[in-house]
Amino acid sequence: MARREEKLRCTKEPYIEDVGPRRIKSIRFSTLSGEEIKKLAEVQVWNNRIYGADLRPVQNGLLDPRMGAANKAGICATCHGNFTECPGHFGYLKLTLPVFNVGFFNSILNILKCICKACGRILLAENDRKMYLKKMRNPKADISMKNALMKKIRDRCKISVCPWCGSKNGVVKKARASLAIAHDFSRSVDGSIEEVRTALSHIKAKSSFQVVHILSPVTVLSLFKRMPEEDCELLNISDRPEKFIVTSIAVPPVSVRPSVFVDAGKSSNEDSITSILKNIINTNSILREDLEGAAPPFKCLDCWAHLQIQVVEYVNSEAPSVPDSKHRGLVQRLKGKQGRFRGNLSGKRVEFTGRTVISPDPNLKITEVAIPVLMAKKLTYPERVSAHNIEKLRQRICNGPDKYPGANFILLPDGTRQHLRYVDKKTAASELKYGFTVERHLEDGDVVLFNRQPSLHRMSIMCHRARIMPWRTLRFNESVCNPYNADFDGDEMNLHVPQTEEARTEALMLMGVQNNLCTPKNGEILVASTQDFLTSSFLITRKDTFYDRASFSLMCSYMGDAMESVDLPTPAIIKPIELWTGKQLFSVLVRPNARTRVFLNLMVKEKIYTKSETMCPSDGFVYFRNSELICGQIGKTTLGNGNKDGLFSVLLRDYNSHAAASCMNRLAKLSARWIGNHGFSIGIDDVQPGEHLNQEKKRKIDDGYKECHDLISSYSKGELTLQPGCNAAQTLELKITGVLNEIRATAGNVCMKELHWRNSPLIMSQCGSKGSPINISQMVACVGQQSVGGRRAPNGFIDRTLPHFPINSKTPAAKGFVANSFYTGLTATEFFFHTMGGREGLVDTAVKTAETGYMSRRLMKGLEDLSLYYDQTVRNASGGVVQFLYGDDGMDPAKMEGRNGIPLNLDQLFMKIMATCPPRGSDMLSPMEVSEILKDRLEKYKSPEGGFSEFFKDLLTKFVDNRVNLFKETRKALKLDENHVARKDSSVLENVAANISGITSRQLQVFLDTCISRYQSKKVEAGASIGAIGAQSIGEPGTQMTLKTFHFAGVASMNVTLGVPRIKEIINASKNISTPIITATLQRDDNVVVAKIVRSSMEKTVLGEVSKSFKIVLMSSRPYISIKLDMDLIKSLHIDVSAESVRHSILNHPKLKLKPEHIHTICNDKLKISPPDADRKKLQFELHTLKGMLPKVIVKGIPTVQRVVINEKQGKFQLLVEGTNLLAVMGTEGIDGTKTKSNHIMEVQHTLGIEAARRCIINEIDETMKGHGMSIDIRHMMLLADLMTYKGEVLGITRFGISKMKESVLMLASFEKTAEHLFNASYSGRDDQIEGVSECIIMGIPMQLGTGILKVRQRVEKLPELKYEPDPIIS
Amino acid sequence: MVELLFEDIFILTRLDPDGKKFDKVSRIEAQSEQFDMYMQLDVNTEIYPLHVGDKFAMVLAPTLSLDGTPDTGYFMQGGRRSLADKFEYVMHGKLYKVSAEASAEPNVKVEIYASFGGLLMMLKGDPSNAAHLEMDQRLFLLIRKV
Incomplete structure (x- = not known):
């Protein structure tokens, strides 16, 4: 701020060099020493009083006017600016004794661990020190490498004797008192302590000798001051370490901690910061007085500790050492959703906004939004006056701010702003000149942005044209409900008005409804009829x-x-x-x-x-x-x-x-x-079942109940044939569920058949506008089975669902089958079961919104800065390549026409060409000619740019070949020559053949031309922020997924986690996943016996399962345990177990500490185990523990494998292994290791490497999404997988993974652990480039992607070449 | 004189082979006498009722004008004399598909499909009968009971 007092008064204005527009390129984080704080400050704060008796801030108090204007009425005493002009000035507060800064406390501790506590030098030998210093100074080392190196140094610094001064060093650790550092010698003591103790024994009989010292801030400060620069560098400290200890506090300007008068100016409400600082001033002065007045040392120490705690509270009021603080410290101001970073820097409040309830209006165009007149009068657009609009704007000015097509302000070129309510409108209109700007009311055709929360994808905010209309709601065409996910049951939506022509154009081009009809998630149309x-x-x-x-x-x-x-x-x-x-x-x-x-x-x-x-x-x-x-x-x-x-x-x-x-x-x-x-309405007669339906339904239900009853009785008799991998109870459940679902399905089918075509629900379900056949049959026929957690209703009472039913009843009615329809009405028990199912749904939606919201946020933070560069590579903000070619073909997912992300739908295109280019008498091509033309054409576009991807080329060739074959077949059927085509009018058959499937050369040419040109137009444009699009495309479907779903991986009972939990596992790169499954292909997959043998070699078999008996044999000489193996069982299970192999397994068991001499194989199926020598008293126990443990010894199989299930698919057998250890499964005899897959990403990474892990991520996300019937373009998943793997290891999209992926401190601080990242950054003096999306938003700079990728370069005249020799004398 | 594309006498063999789906429209199956053609046709039975066993003459013509001037597609005012005068039921539509029947029979049959504003016709028979028909041709279908 210009200081009016000190401003030099000159006769001429001093020349100020125009430096042009400047842009913040980077921010450096650092720490301030006490001296620096003092220099920066305008005033020393020492007075603990805030307001004087005259209700004015006291001098040197916390609200000293020299620290800036306190409110709108105040004036800064330093720069004489008012509240809007003065940015505020710092003050300083000198602490009597230094204290630790909590933010740096861990860093201080770590430094102390590495330096000598006597001389302050690093605890490294000279050559080590030099080696590490060289490594630390390596210019290629990035932050993560430096951090790793620091950790290594810290590990090396565990020497007990300082190599520089030879003094002893103990272990440094956090003292039990919360914020103190203890120096503990107890580990490094040798005999000397005893010596001392004996020497001092005469003083006190029972003296405990102190081996733990407390390192006070003063000692630490003096130690740090002694540290040489090079040692600091070794520990990655950019500045002096003494700055981590607080000696002076910078008092923030008054404007950031406003003081509010309450009770008509009698008392004031102070900001948290002010009150904490006030407490600090108090404690500080007490401490000083105590020190000066020579108070007893313990009192001084107490006071010092108190000061320490208050300074901690000032920085972080939630720190563990602060007992329940009521204040908000500096850290609390920054962190969290409402904190400075997320609440004020990443997202800001804006002007020219509106919000009301929405309602439909089919008479509007899809690109329009109806805005109430009331709103239009408040929202304005600054229109520049020119020859074209001066008359219109004059009219607007005459209307003024209250009459609708009016205006609110006039802006004059000199910057003055006239409100039309307070000036004479007539004169203002007549004085209007070109170059003025009029803030006129919104009018028809103005560009506005329209948005509904939650903004899950980019179509949640789109650009519409305004239509000013009466009444009070925002209205739009129902076709646009889908992208906003809006309905009209009371939803509200927001409206923003862009204020410049550039913003309008950009909004219209990029966010216009007509340009966002398709979702980039998979290219499907989103704006469509409903x-x-x-x-x-x-x-x-x-x-x-x-x-x-x-x-x-x-x-x-x-x-x-x-x-x-x-x-x-x-x-x-x-x-x-x-x-x-x-x-x-x-x-x-x-x-x-x-x-x-x-x-x-x-x-x-x-x-x-x-x-x-x-x-x-x-x-x-x-x-x-x-x-x-x-x-x-x-x-x-x-x-x-x-x-x-x-x-x-x-x-x-x-x-x-x-x-x-x-x-x-x-x-x-x-x-x-x-x-x-x-007219279209629905009434009770629409859901009345007919007589036939009622009979049919009754018959069905009776049959079904009987079937269930039979199943239950056979279950209780134990006669149920088990399904693979299930026990009897599970089999029963599965079968009953099948029967009951069948009942509802058939009842539904009958009901759908019975209904008249005029039935409104039927019409709605047939055309797809609302409801499904299930909904109708629930209303008309039968509500069906209610489920909770994917099962039938659980037992809420002892062994039964409700006390109405007999114990252990498994009948349909007792387990939540609702046989009634909504029309007939539910019985009390049925109603209860129905509410159980209903509640699960409600809880599910409530839980999943929070889960998916957080997931989306993380994905967005991880992928936000990935964009496409002009060389078709995908890079992050600092230019690191994530993909060399986006999605392997550089195609835009939003523009894909075919299924599974294929660029063109060739069938449809061909049909169109055939229909729009009639042959008009020209002759058909022969099959040979067609193939040749195609080949020529493809030849021409061979180069990688401007050509096709190999995949698409194959697709096209195959398609044309198919057409040619079709033509050939037609000709064959009509008994014409297959390869030679005669003139069309030569014969009737020739004509018919042409009509059926002939292609003229013109048609083929047009087809190929369209293919090529359309393919080229589908490439992604440079600058596209595909990272953000990818994050949204994966995050948005997450909200639609039901939370907990399982599905059967081929076999019933083999459940795989699906839904949001699975997606979370994948993107978190979890080490432990809930259902790890390895799909193993057999080398011989046509034989079930082979499959069984391989299975048994993998499945975990414990000794107890294959033994006939364990017996303790008590003999007078030596008791032992005898084990008898069940050889028949072993044979039938196809496992290779013998007494010898069992002996081996027992010996290898980690907990049974048996030696070879203790185990004897008697014969092939008998073992004798004698307990190790022990007391005879304990022998009995010994034997029994042994007997208890022996059955659990694994004799065969992979320990980490829980289950192996054989899966049959079209006569081929496959093994599904539940459990981990991919390596062992792949190595098992009979398994084709090259075709074995796992769904555990981290394991795949360890076993097969990073590329396999990438593939695994893509497949797993794809499969999970498919499991919910959602199609997402594979390119998004590729991008995510590439981001997670491009650093060489699988990084999850969590705070740990993201902090390894990104360098920027501001970005990380705006994500999670705000304070931690900021303190670490200032510890190592990080230089933060402002290039990523988050950083640019925080600094208010246009970002470097999207339209911001354009940079203007100026062609510079070629510089004259410098000559390194004098001009020749004779030229 | 107008050149007719196809002309034959059919006998209605079946009504609504897949069950009655619509109130006013029925699908009829008919077999021709002269060329042994098989036909499926949607007819508005509300205004032109037909029954099994009915015998009717069916004509496909490119235009309704008696002198053979091509159809303009525009509405002509006034009761001009036309081909339609001799018939009871006249529809206008478009030929949209020609295909060969997928069968291993020695004499392959050709299927001709036309749509009269959604009322469909499928005519199956010997290829020679499809000689004058072109894709996307405008057609008038004229029926008269005999």
Whole structure:
């Protein structure tokens, strides 16, 4: 701040060099010594009074006006600025005695461990010291290496005698008192202590000699002061270590710790910092007085300890040494969600925002949002006055701030700001000049950002065009509900108004709704028709909807706002009366007039599809040909979201977003208006079951109950045939569950068949707008089995669910089967079971939101700075390469058309080309020619850039080959020459063949051209922040996953964790996962006996399982234990166990300390074990413990393997190994090690290496997501896996992993453990580059990715070459 | 004179082979007499009821004008004389697919598919009958009971 007092007064303004715009490039963290604090401060604070009697801050008090303006009325005494101008100034507080800084306490301790407590030098021999110093000074060493080195040095410094001064050094550790350091000699004492003790024995008879010294801050300070610079460097201290000890406290400016008057100025409410500092001043002065007044030493020490605690509280009020503090220390201000880092630096409060309830309006375009007039009057946009808008803006100024299309402020070029309420509007309007800026009210067409929390992916905030409308809600087209995940049950949404033209353009281009129709998660369309739109489309396109001329024309006019022309098609039925079908209406909707050059071609199977393609009897095959709906009743698959070959996706890919958006607009208008007239409601008669259904249901339930009863009785008799890997109870549960599910399914099927087609729930479930067949059958037929935790209702009472049922009852009704429907009503017990299931769902949602939220945050922090560079590499902010080519082909996941991330949907594209390029009399190509043209074409695009990926090339070739074969087959069937094609008009058959599957050269050429050009346009653009997109794409589906799900890995009873817990395990890179499973392939996989032999060689077999008997034989001479093996069992289990091998196993057992001479094999199946020599008294016990332990000796198998299950898949056998130790499984005889997989990432890393671990991460995430029916582009998972492995070891996305991946202190501080990272950074004097996303946001600098990747370079004139010799004399 | 694409007399063999799914529309199966063609056709039975055993003449024509001028696709005012005058039920639509029947029979059959605003027709028979038909051709289907 300019100091007005000291400002030099000159006749001319002094010349100040214009240094141009400056950008913070890096921040250095450091510590301040007492002296430096003093120099920086404006005032010494020593007065413990805050306000004087006149209610003004006292001089040298904590609110001294020299430390800045305290409130809006105050003026800074140092710079004379007011509250907004003065940034505040520091004061200082001199401590009488030094104290430790808690933040550095551990560092101080570590330093003390490494230095001599007498001379302050490092406890390393000279050559060691030199070696380590060299290593430490290595310019290539990064932070993690330096930290590791420091640790190594610390380990080396455990010498008890200082090599420099020869004095003794004990062990330094934290003293029992919380914040003190003890120097303990007890370990390093030799005989000398005894010597001393005897020498001193005469003083006191019972004296305990002190071997532990307390190192006070003063001693530590003096030690640190003695440390030479080089030693500091060895310990990675950038500055002097004495700074870690507090001698002066910097008192922060008044403005950061405001003081508030309460009770009409009688008393004041002080900030925590102020009150802590006040306490410190008090204690400090008491301590000084005590010292000066020569108070007893213990009192001084007490006071000093008190001071120490208060200084600790000032820094960190939650430190363990501070007993329940009521204040917030400095650390508390920084850390946590509401702290400075996350609450104020990473996310800031903004102006020009609005928020209200949302409601739907199908008459709006999908790109629009209706804003209430009330809101529009407050939200403004600063429009610059120019020749084009001066009249409009004059009008606005005349209207003023209260009349709607008005304005609030005028900004003059000199910076003054006029509020239109306080100036004369007429004169202001007439005085308006070019170059002024008018903050006018929001008007139609203005660019606004629209957002709903939780913002899980980038489509949660999109850019709309404003439509100012009456009433009080924000309104938008229902088609846009999906990306926001909004409904209208009282949701609120936020609105932001960008304030510059640049911001508007960028928002429109990057965040515009029309540019975000697809999700980058997998390229599926997200903005699409929902609910009523689907229902009405479904009803309109029914085969038996016919309209006469009047109603058809009326409906055509519903589509638009009477602005578009519509070409009425020829009626489908001309005679006996003219009738149009609903499908023709849809053709009009897609292509209203001939001028709209949209030729939609598409084939989709709807939910109701049954058979024989277009001729499907229930009309479920949707076929559009050149924008004409040929057949099919349209439902969710065609119009809805989450599909790649629906109508809107095809429009978007084949044409552009405008085509798709305008079609959506038309559909929304038509549907809403049509269904408003048609009516669609639901009533009690919709869920009344018919007589037939009731009988059928009763029969089914009776049959099912009987079946369950039979199962239970056979179970209680023990006659149940077990399923592989299950015990009897599990088998029973599985079978009963199967039967009960069957009941509901069949009841549901009958019910679906019985319902009339006009039944509203049926219509909704068929077209996919809401509800599923299960929902309907629950209402009409039978609610079905209630489950808790994936099982039938658990026992809440002793051996039964409710006291109504007999003990141990396993009947369907006693275990939560609800036979009634919602229509008939549930019985009391059924209702109770239903609430059990319901509660589980509620708890689940509550728990998973928190879990997935945290997961998303971690993923985002881990991946935020990954972006694509111009060389197609994926790098982090500091330029480290994470991937050389994004996703192995550099394609944008949002633009992928095919399934599984394939760039193009060739079938669809080919169909489109065939339909839009009619042969028009040109001749067909022969199969040979087609192949040749393709080859030529691919030849041309060979180079890696501008070419295809190998994968795609193969795909294309295969596709064309298929087409060629098809043509060949057709010709063969028509008995034409397969390879030579005659002219089309030469014969009837030739013509027919051409119609069926011929390709003309023009068609093939257009097809290949489109493939190539479209493929090229699907590459990711440089600068794309694919890291953030990837994080969102993995985090967002997490919120939709149910928390605890298991699924069977092939066999029942082999459960694999799925859902959020599994994803968490994977991205945390957990060492212990809940269900490790190794999938082992057998070398001979067609023989079940081989599989059994291999299984038994792996499965853990203990001695107890294969023995017939353990007997203690008490004989007079020597008692022993005799073991008899069950050889028949051993044979039937195919295990290779004999007495000799058992002897070996017993000998190798770690806990049984038996020697070879104690065990004797008597014969092949008998062993004799005598206990080791012991007291005869203890012999009995010895024998019994031995007998207890022997059955647990593992005689065969891998100890870490719990279970091995044989899995049969199409006649091939496979082993599923539950447990760890991949290496041992791979090494087992009969296992094909090269085809053996594990789901344990860390183990794969240890066993097979980092690349295998990467592959494993990708596969596991993919599998987990697939288990929940979610498709995520593999490129996102690749990126995540690459990030987790690119450092050479698997790093989890946790605070430990992230701190190893990233260097930036600010980023880490804004993530977790804020204070720790900051203290460590200042310990080692870190220089933090501002380049990553978090850092840039914190510093308020545009970041280096996305549009920020562009940098302007200036071409510099070539510098004259310097000559190193004088000019030649004669040239 | 207008050149007809196909002309034959059919006998209705079955109504709604897969069960009645729609109130106003029925799918009929019919067998022709002359060329032994098999046909499936969706007919609006509400306005033109048909029954099993009915015999009807069916004609496919590219245009309704008697002089053979191609169809413009636009609505013509007034009761001009046309081909439709002789028929009771007339539909307008488009041929969208030609395929060979997937069977190992020696005489392969051709299937011709047309859609009349969602009312579908499938005509199966000898390839020679499909000589004049082209993909995406506009068709008028005319029926008269005999």
